[in-house]
Amino acid sequence: MSVYVQHGYGKSDYIESTIANGNARGVILSARDESPQAMRALCDKLVEEGGRGFTVLLDPQFFAFVIPEGRIRNLSKYRYYPGLLSRSTFTDPADLRRFSTAALVYQSRLPLSRYVSPAIALEGFNDAWSQVYLTMARESIRWKEARSDDARPLVLSLVLNEAALMDAQAVDEFLDLITPWQVAGFYIVVACRQSGYPATLEATALGNLLYLIYGLSILNGFEIYCGYTDLVGILHTAAGAKAIASGWYGSLRQFAITSFMPSLGGGRARPRLTSRSLLNPILINPELTSVRGTNLYSEVLGDSEYIAEMLRKNPANVEWPASRAFLHHFEVLSTLVTEIESLEDTDDRLDRAEAMIDDALSTYAALRSKGVIFESRPANLQVWRNGLHYFRQRMK
Amino acid sequence: MTATRSSLGAEHLLGRAFERRLRSNPDQLQLPNRIEIVREMESLQGRPDLVVTPSVLSAAINRDRIAIGKTIGRPSSAKILSLLSLVVPRTTRYLEGKTRLTQRTLSTRLRELDAVGLVRLSTSTKVLATRRFAMACIPLWAFEYKLSLTQRALFQALQYRAFAEKTFIIVPENEIDRPRNLGIIRQHSVGCISIDKKGRFTILSVANSRSPLSRYQYLYALGQFLCKRSSAHAGSFGRH
Numbered sequence: 248m249s250v251y252v253q254h255g256y257g258k259s260d261y262i263e264s265t266i267a268n269g270n271a272r273g274v275i276l277s278a279r280d281e282s283p284q285a286m287r288a289l290c291d292k293l294v295e296e297g298g299r300g301f302t303v304l305l306d307p308q309f310f311a312f313v314i315p316e317g318r319i320r321n322l323s324k325y326r327y328y329p330g331l332l333s334r335s336t337f338t339d340p341a342d343l344r345r346f347s348t349a350a351l352v353y354q355s356r357l358p359l360s361r362y363v364s365p366a367i368a369l370e371g372f373n374d375a376w377s378q379v380y381l382t383m384a385r386e387s388i389r390w391k392e393a394r395s396d397d398a399r400p401l402v403l404s405l406v407l408n409e410a411a412l413m414d415a416q417a418v419d420e421f422l423d424l425i426t427p428w429q430v431a432g433f434y435i436v437v438a439c440r441q442s443g444y445p446a447t448l449e450a451t452a453l454g455n456l457l458y459l460i461y462g463l464s465i466l467n468g469f470e471i472y473c474g475y476t477d478l479v480g481i482l483h484t485a486a487g488a489k490a491i492a493s494g495w496y497g498s499l500r501q502f503a504i505t506s507f508m509p510s511l512g513g514g515r516a517r518p519r520l521t522s523r524s525l526l527n528p529i530l531i532n533p534e535l536t537s538v539r540g541t542n543l544y545s546e547v548l549g550d551s552e553y554i555a556e557m558l559r560k561n562p563a564n565v566e567w568p569a570s571r572a573f574l575h576h577f578e579v580l581s582t583l584v585t586e587i588e589s590l591e592d593t594d595d596r597l598d599r600a601e602a603m604i605d606d607a608l609s610t611y612a613a614l615r616s617k618g619v620i621f622e623s624r625p626a627n628l629q630v631w632r633n634g635l636h637y638f639r640q641r642m643k
Numbered sequence: 644m645t646a647t648r649s650s651l652g653a654e655h656l657l658g659r660a661f662e663r664r665l666r667s668n669p670d671q672l673q674l675p676n677r678i679e680i681v682r683e684m685e686s687l688q689g690r691p692d693l694v695v696t697p698s699v700l701s702a703a704i705n706r707d708r709i710a711i712g713k714t715i716g717r718p719s720s721a722k723i724l725s726l727l728s729l730v731v732p733r734t735t736r737y738l739e740g741k742t743r744l745t746q747r748t749l750s751t752r753l754r755e756l757d758a759v760g761l762v763r764l765s766t767s768t769k770v771l772a773t774r775r776f777a778m779a780c781i782p783l784w785a786f787e788y789k790l791s792l793t794q795r796a797l798f799q800a801l802q803y804r805a806f807a808e809k810t811f812i813i814v815p816e817n818e819i820d821r822p823r824n825l826g827i828i829r830q831h832s833v834g835c836i837s838i839d840k841k842g843r844f845t846i847l848s849v850a851n852s853r854s855p856l857s858r859y860q861y862l863y864a865l866g867q868f869l870c871k872r873s874s875a876h877a878g879s880f881g882r883h
Contacts (some may be wrong), residue, residue, distance in 0.1 A: 515687070532688060533801035537831075551876055563805055563856035568743060618830045620798050 250581045254492035256280045261495050261588045266296050270581040273302030275492050279320045294358045302360040307350040309365030310406050311507045337379045347386035366404035372417040400431030409440045412452035422462045432470030438504045446498030447627040454637030457486040475502035484587045485596035495573040517565050521576040523549040526607040532563045537619045604632050654788040659844040661813050675699050681871040686864045688802040691785035698781040700712045708869045711759050716866025720752045725859040732769035782808040792824045805857045806864035809850040
């Protein structure tokens with residue numbers, strides 16, 4: 248089971264709780280959301296509570312430094328913070344070395360399991376920033392190679408815009424370029440074009456992402472950590488990802504560059520319950536309350552101690568605080584990923600993931616036929632299915 | 644749809660026509676003569692276009708409605724009230740556990756609720772709801788104006804069930820000829836009313852009364868309703 252907690256703002260005791268109930272096998276820390284002092288204490292605590300085999304990574308979130316008026320919160324307090332950067336600040340290779348080294352030196356002082364390189368976000372594999380990305384990645388590799396006494400491996404950040412994944416040929420060329428690199432793996436984050444929650448990549452982008460994961464992990468033996476992945480992570484796991492990550496807010500379950508931009512505000516999040524059989528978080532009201540009137544209620548609820556009260560009472564009147572919703576969500580996600588990981592063969596894993604999607608679509612259809620109204624059609628499931636088919640075609 | 648837009652303009656014109664009709668003929672929906680309405684009321688399930696009550700507030704409650712509304716309209720206060728009973732006292736410890744409020748916040752909220760006469764401390768640690776609270780609990784009906792009978796309209800109407808006793812979708816008359824989704828709207832007992840150009844309405848689906856699904860959300864919505872006196876009262880209602 249390899250589901251990591253995607254740390255972010257407002258952590259409460261969520262990470263400790265997922266460790267305690269055995270559902271989290273690692274954490275990806277967000278530098279932006281802790282001061283350096285608090286980060287040190289948090290790392291120490293998580294290493295101790297997580298025990299052997301618990302992975303602690305830190306995302307340096309370097310890409311945020313190129314966003315004008317970006318919401319970088321605590322990032323400016325870190326020693327590796329270079330100030331706001333623009334394209335002109337990336338012209339001198341010495342500066343790129345300094346940026347890369349500073350972020351890794353900072354990590355070397357924390358009890359982290361892996362180094363995560365700093366990186367800028369790529370709009371496309373051949374865009375104006377790609378050379379900067381490659382140079383910074385090489386500088387990170389060089390820094391790590393010079394520290395042969397440090398057993399902690401290096402993982403390269405790869406922060407992509409969804410648009411970068413629309414071009415299959417560019418993905419292939421990028422794979423050819425990076426597979427010779429001497430690193431342990433990659434930490435992949437993809438910014439989704441859609442907003443709202445739950446959102447999804449387009450099928451082609453998803454299929455190419457799965458191919459990238461597969462090419463790097465199964466074909467070339469890299470460790471792949473997929474950040475901000477959430478439920479679609481069952482596909483990432485099937486394609487070979489070592490770990491996927493999800494957090495308590497929607498913004499920690501799907502990555503968007505806009506969350507690093509000045510805030511436009513937003514409404515109050517409506518309470519949701521993640522249904523294992525629907526592979527989606529559904530609204531308590533009116534979706535789950537409508538399902539209650541059907542014979543599929545217990546199937547949609549699933550089996551968990553967190554939802555025991557909902558089996559007996561009207562879910563709209565059951566206390567469903569954000570903490571319980573998150574712990575239940577994380578449990579569902581862990582169960583799904585464990586089921587995929589229990590299969591050895593990639594084809595078997597992909598078959599299982601596809602069967603999960605088909606079952607969920609059937610359950611949605613059955614519920615609709617019983618008059619249950621959902622806010623939107625489960626378009627994400629159809630996209631996952633199409634993305635999976637596209638990927639399997641590419642595998643051949 | 645084009646004809647509807649040219650005759651009624653848009654949803655707000657549809658709404659105005661409906662509101663005028665309600666004012667002149669509240670009996671048709673079994674509403675009191677002195678009807679109270681709130682437009683675009685905030686709730687924890689979005690903003691229904693119109694909320695009305697089929698009841699008349701007692702004079703004692705009406706006099707203090709703003710103070711009562713502001714107090715109930717706080718999420719923490721609504722949460723506390725949703726757990727109280729008229730006859731079985733709740734301990735402050737029970738309330739702390741259920742609401743997850745700190746002891747300090749809980750005491751502050753209980754003091755505020757006591758000040759407007761909605762709760763009574765039976766002992767220093769046991770709390771009861773009062774008869775005055777029961778009198779303030781008037782039912783709410785929520786209306787959504789739509790130019791067509793979409794599933795989205797039904798979804799919104801179902802959302803409002805969290806706090807409303809009845810929910811309605813109001814559509815222009817041409818939707819009578821295209822009763823798309825009407826079957827499922829009836830299945831859910833959501834009211835559906837069509838309005839003609841003269842503001843006369845036809846009931847396409849009867850709204851059944853149901854207790855609000857969430858007592859907490861109902862109390863929060865009630866707080867908003869009681870606060871919004873300005874546009875709601877019968878005196879100025881409909882004169883636009």
